[in-house]
Each structure stands twice: as structure tokens, then as C-alpha cells.
Amino acid sequence: MKNVKILFTAIVLSSVQAFGQSATDAPPETPAKGDFGFGIGVDYGGFGGRVNVQATPVLGIMFGGGYNLAGFGYNVGLNARLSPDKRVVPVLLAMYGYNAVIRVTDSLDVREIYYGPSFGAGV
Template identity: 45%
Template sequence: MALHAQEDVADRMAPATITIGPGLGLDHGGLGVQLSGRPVPMLNLLLGVGYNLNGAGINAGAAWRMLPHKRFCPYLVGLYGYNAVIAIPDDEDNTRTYYGPTAGVGLEIHPKRRSGHLQLALFLPFRSAEFRDDLDRVKADPTVDLRYEPLPIAFSLGYHFGL
């Protein structure tokens, strides 16, 4: 019987401390990219810039990585930046981006032989009273065709490449 624990650890590449990657979600600024850096293994600082259905979406934040040396690394994250959009086609008066804090949980999945990783997250945006008031006003307006309301939670999916 052979033990392979040391071989598996040796085969795995160390995670990159600076990564960039495409994704979809608040932490990527909508449909965009996220740049992240780890000053220490348990802390990830991030900046996401993308398109949020109304223009540029930007979010910045920090994540606490609970198991930084494991292939499956859960994390808690806090963001500040855009966290809601009301986008009505051909109606600039009712199309707007809203900003505020967002909290979330996520999971990094690190392949054995790559320095990048897959990232999945679930977010709870703390949306402003202004957003809720504007959404109620738009829903009550019979001339506005509101096809979708924002969910109370948000999801994220991205892949990061090591730099």
C-alpha cells in the first residue's frame, strides 16, 4: 500500500497572490473583471469593474479566506459599490445605478496544477431606501414596462488567472 498525500501536495501549484479574471456578479462590477491581491494568505483585497446594464459598475472590498491553503477555500466578503440597477430600455429618467454595502459568502476552487481558481459567491446587498422608493414608483407607473425586479440576493461566478 502506497501513501500519496505528500505527492498530492507537491503536485499542487501554490495559489497566486495577485489574480485577475472575468466574471459575472457584483464583485466583478456586473459583467466584468476582478483584480485581487492577497497581502497575507487569509486576506483578499478586490476591485471589480464591469458593465451593470446602466454603464460602469464598480465594487471594492475584502474577503476573509477561512482555509487559505486548501483546494476548496470558503470565504466571507464585504463590498462597497454598486449593488442595484433599475434599467428601463429607452427611459433615461427611470434608469439608475444605486450604491451601498454588500455582504457575502463564497468558495474558491483551486485546481491541482494551475495557479488560477474558480470563484462562486452568494451576496446580500444592503439596498438604499432611495432604491426601494424608486422601484416602488416605477412599479406603480402604468407607462413603464418593468420586466424583471432585482432579486433580494445576488450570485457571482468567475475564473481568476494568476499573475
């Protein structure tokens, strides 16, 4: 009797799984033309936002701006998605804008924002 219960349970569970595999006619995905978001980092201008417009599936143009503890920081640049159709996408980034900040809080209140090129790579 115990074997019959186990066999019955296995049949019921496998049939439920078979119904979960039904095909759907989903429309084909269209690649995103761009994105925006908020975050922390050099490409976000410090604490701020970033807009990315995909000119082609591989090449994107980005702008980021925000508060970097010494004033307004910005970055503009290009990013390249080397394999946009794969699950793991290597990315190269080249931008110009703020890349360092010095802030001294004393009687002088020194605030310096340094601008220049920045390069990056990631996955």
C-alpha cells in the first residue's frame, strides 16, 4: 500500500509539472533604446542619476549628474556592450567629467572637484 501511495504521488506531481510547461505565444522582444536610474558612483556624478541612450545595440551615449560632497559633478561618455545578445555582456566605458573630490571642513572650507577622462570595463 505504501508503494502505491508513492507511485500515485509521483504521477500527480509529474502531471502538474507537465501543465506548467505549456507554450505561450509571446511577442518578440525589442531591444531597449535606453535607460535611466539613480545610484552612487563616478558615472552617476556622485549621488545622482544617469541617462543612457543606445545609439546602436553595441554603442551607447551616457550622461550622469549629481552631488559629490563638494558640489555638482557630471560625466558624459560612451559605453560599448561587446556582446549585446549574450547573457553575460562585457562592457567598455570611456567618459569625461569629474573623477576626484577633495573637501576639507575647517575654517578654510576647501572644496575641489577635479575633472578629466575616465575609462572602465566590466561585465
